[in-house]
Amino acid sequence: MEHYERIEKIGEGASGVVYKARDRRTGATVAIKRLRGGGGDDEQLSEDLVREARCLEACRGHPCLVELRAAHRDAAAGAFLVMDYVGPSLAQVMRERGAGRPVPEAEARRLMRQLLDGAAAMHEAGVLHRDLKPDNVLVDGHGNLKICDFGMSRFAAKTPYTSPVVTLWYRAPELLLGSRDYDAGVDTWALGCIMAELLAGAPLLPGRSEMDQLNRAFDTVGADDMTEWPCFDRLPRAGSPLCRKSRPPSRLREMFPALSTAGFDVLSGLLACRPDRRLTAADALRRPWFTEAESSADQPRNACGARFSERVGGVAADAIVV
């Protein structure tokens, strides 16, 4: 920790406290996330650090994913991750814009292109984020987005995952129905919720409990599709009365009447209730909303244009020490 001069506390969440700091060796501004110890449970702390660091490490070099510089674990300072400092969260920026103030469609497309690009790279690297929401998206000084907080992330695997994951308002229907063998679709559903939130200026599905959340999701996008899914009967909560309630197919179009046909194609594809019909991040980027738009306007502003697998800005990161 002696390499870093703490500037101020910038965030605090379930897994730790985040500080803005200066790297004394390079002068770079960094964000340091100190993981909270689990009541002296050293092993758990090391496991959490290694898991988050490994996922971040697999995603290094993409302009839309927060860049890990180092991960350290020592007796005096505890466990911490050092990342490039980005800026405020998208949630903060939207709060400051004022509730109910929609983002214009072209700007929403620019932001969604970045989020989907980051998610596609993350999924390609085998990482599921599992907690995408506006609080976990950072906005840099040029208005570009970077996905952060890999505290809930896992490498995709065949074994059952834990449930629940993903903050309630952004949680996909299959998770609400108790699925433990979900896939990257849980991230793209969350991105659909974020897209709707940008376009409406307010959260799409602000549920108060898991069942209220499921009810809102079904009321908004319909449930027929989900109950016809071949895997539906294997879901632990498939027997819930909420799944048998009859509802109109989908209200999504009437909620976004001004959205272009191409924009709605992406929104409804990300918010497909049935996971096997949901757009992947890579597929979403191939839809006309993105391909037929003036893509130069959507490119990261003032960025070096680095692609995944190259190091952003050529900064040589510290060794990952855990």
Ligand SMILES: Nc1ncnc2c1ncn2[C@@H]1O[C@H](COP(=O)(O)OP(=O)(O)OP(=O)(O)O)[C@@H](O)[C@H]1O
């Ligand atoms: N690289 C960064 N640059 C700037 N700010 C950051 C950075 N990383 C995190 N933050 C700030 O710190 C906050 C908390 O970080 P993070 O989400 O990683 O912690 P957490 O303990 O997992 O939070 P939560 O429990 O809310 O998910 C973020 O919402 C953001 O405001």
